[in-house]
Amino acid sequence: MLEVFLKTLPFFALIALGYGAGRTRFFSPEATAYLTKFVFYFALSAMLFRFSANLSMSEIFDPRLAAAYLWGTAFTYGIAIAAAFLRGLDTPTAAIEAQCAAIGNTGFLGVPMLALLLGQAAVGPIILILAIDLIVFSSLLVILVTGARGDGGRVSVLKTAGLGLLKNPMIVSISLGLLVSASGVAIPVVVNDFLTTLGNAATPGALFAIGASLATKSAERLQIAAWLSFCKLILHPAFVALGAFLFFPTDPYKAAVAVSAAALPVAGNVFILAQHYGIAPQRVSASILISTAFSILTVSAVIAVVSAPT
Helix, strand or coil: CHHHHHHHHHHHHHHHHHHHHHHCCCCCHHHHHHHHHHHHHHHHHHHHHHHHHCCCHHHHCCHHHHHHHHHHHHHHHHHHHHHHHHCCCCHHHHHHHHHHHHCECHHHHHHHHHHHHHCHHHHHHHHHHHHHHHHHHHHHHHHHHHHHHCCCCHHHHHHHHHHHHHCCHHHHHHHHHHHHHHHCCCCCHHHHHHHHHHHCCHHHHHHHHHHHHHCCCCCCCHHHHHHHHHHHHHHHHHHHHHHHHHHCCCCHHHHHHHHHHHCCCECHHHHHHHHHHCCCHHHHHHHHHHHHHHHHHHHHHHHHHHCCCC
16 A cells, blocks of 8 residues: 555645645635636646547446446435435535535546556546546536526426536537547647647646645534545445446456546535535535545555455
């Protein structure tokens, strides 16, 4: 585990560097917002487009892996919702807690870190997992929240979810890349070099932005945040492991990538959704802060276990 921990440490050191810059106000919240926008719309999108354009659909889509990840994520999602309902919470709040429990920071942290730690062959499974998170579970949150609030009819709810996907640059870049891949048209060398150069900014930029954004997060509702962090860092990878190794056994390497991705801390975009809908943003904020801090150890441990030679 020590070897894996030392390999992951530079990634979390970049997060810590961003946190320090944000905490001391050397990097203002406005600067963090613009850096995040650059990474989200340009650097990370260039990376995902290049990865997708250079992969075939068969390298990305594995039905057994998709089923295993869907099962593990849905099971964790269901446990978090059930626990929230037992505490008397309404559907929108229960849904946002479930999002914290089951949706990891695959875009900003998982894509750059796991591709380097587990090898370029991990890119296909990571893109599949990212697509499932965005298409299935982000849409589910929108449907649960808007449906519970009665914001329009069924068609209006589905339209809101659909527009959210079309406006997400990660989904757009993956889709465009797959279209290029399916067309059989080779990306010109100069374009590929441009995408590589721009995409290389995604890793340090995303990690620094994660840290700087954490500096503005509060640590209120610690008991609930600790429970949601436990779901995300422990239960989610455990259930995905059951799915990938037992219920829907798939290629061991792909299974290891899926479990490692499931071990990632709570995604930052959950806070954006919580703020947008006005649902427990402090709770989400604390969950992101706590899960990211503890993931320094838990992610290393999970990667060490699932990638160990059998």
